Amino acid sequence: ETGVTQTPRHLVMGMTNKKSLKCEQHLGHNAMYWYKQSAKKPLELMFVYNFKEQTENNSVPSRFSPECPNSSHLFLHLHTLQPEDSALYLCASSQENPGADGYTFGSGTRLTVV
Amino acid sequence: GQNIDQPTEMTATEGAIVQINCTYQTSGFNGLFWYQQHAGEAPTFLSYNVLDGLEEKGRFSSFLSRSKGYSYLLLKELQMKDSASYLCAVRAAGNKLTFGGGTRVLVKP
Numbered sequence: 001e002t003g004v005t006q007t008p009r010h011l012v013m014g015m016t017n018k019k020s021l022k023c024e025q026h027l028g029h030n031a032m033y034w035y036k037q038s039a040k041k042p043l044e045l046m047f048v049y050n051f052k053e054q055t056e057n058n059s060v061p062s063r064f065s066p067e068c069p070n071s072s073h074l075f076l077h078l079h080t081l082q083p084e085d086s087a088l089y090l091c092a093s094s095q096e097n098p099g100a101d102g103y104t105f106g107s108g109t110r111l112t113v114v
Numbered sequence: 115g116q117n118i119d120q121p122t123e124m125t126a127t128e129g130a131i132v133q134i135n136c137t138y139q140t141s142g143f144n145g146l147f148w149y150q151q152h153a154g155e156a157p158t159f160l161s162y163n164v165l166d167g168l169e170e171k172g173r174f175s176s177f178l179s180r181s182k183g184y185s186y187l188l189l190k191e192l193q194m195k196d197s198a199s200y201l202c203a204v205r206a207a208g209n210k211l212t213f214g215g216g217t218r219v220l221v222k223p
Contacts, residue, residue, distance in 0.1 A: 004156070031209055042118070043157075043201065043213040056210060090156070098209055102147055102159040110154075 003027045006091050006106035013081065014114055021076040021109045023091030029104070030096050032074040034066060037088040037108070049074060050096055081113045116140045118214035120202050125220045126192055134187045134217045136202035147211065148176050148187045149201040157201055161187065189219070197221045 004025045013019050023032065034046040048056035049068040063085075065077040074091055088110050094103040117139045126132040138146070145164040149157035163169055163178035163185060175188040189196055202214040 033211075040215075042215045043203075045210060045212065048208075048210060050209070055208070092211075094209060096209060098205065098211075099145065099164070100162045102162055103211055104159070105149075105156040107154075107156045 004091055004093055004104050004106035006089075006109050008109055009107065010110045010112075012112045012114060013078070015081060015083075017081075018077070018079040020078065021089055021091075021111075023074040023076075023106055025072055025091075025093040025104070025106075027093060027104060029093035030071050031094045031098070032068060032071070033092040033094075033103070034074065034076055035090040035092060035105075037090055039087075043090065047076075078111075081111075083113050086111055086113045116204065116206060116212040118202055118204055118212060120200075120214040120217045122215065123218045123220070125222060126189075128192055128194060128221055128223050130192050132189045132192060132219060134189070134200050134202075134219070136185045136187070136214055138183050138185070138202070138204050138214075140183075140204050140206040140212065142206040143180060144205040144207070146176075146178055146185050147203045147205070148174075148185075149203065151199045151201060151216070153198075160200075192221050194221050194223070 032049045036044045046060045047066045067075040088108045090108045091106040092103045120136045148160040151157040161176035168177045173190045178185045199216040201216045
């Protein structure tokens with residue numbers, strides 16, 4: 001266990017479905033992040049939350065909707081996705097001012113859109 | 115904008131040394147991180163450099179030159195389990211972490 005838990009590990013959904021990804025951390029961190037990892041592309045930052053407030057939306061399409069009810073939980077709500085949205089979605093957490101502690105990543109949700 | 119470059123793939127022999135280079139151009143700099151990622155697993159933290167110089171941690175060392183926008187990760191006494199992707203990432207403004215494309219290292223017997 002990395003300290004950051006993501007569920008589900010794998011998800012297959014149709015383009016008309018609605019699903020949610022969940023991320024949970026018990027490290028006492030106050031910043032949480034969603035990243036997208038596609039084949040042969042760098043990890044792309046999607047959203048940043050600091051103290052439950054969204055501080056970064058990296059031009060992500062509205063079919064991805066994040067929710068952060070508290071500093072320990074982060075969700076990514078998905079609806080009407082496209083096949084090109086198939087990727088590994090990684091959640092991470094950190095202190096607000098991450099230094100040598102770095103960022104702790106979850107194992108990701110492997111999403112396939114059919 | 116941010117630009118972080120590292121080689122796509124490297125191959126080395128068990129017991130040898132491999133150096134993975136990373137160059138970056140970012141607006142602002144608050145530290146450079148190296149992560150290791152095995153296929154299907156979470157990236158795990160390896161090293162952090164914020165000042166120029168070499169940081170050594172067991173078989174892994176990381177170097178930073180801020181004036182050159184350059185870092186390298188040195189892996190010594192390579193083991194088969196070191197076969198993985200190595201990700202260079204820069205923290206620019208705030209707590210945003212921007213990643214390079216990753217270097218896949220294949221260790222052969």
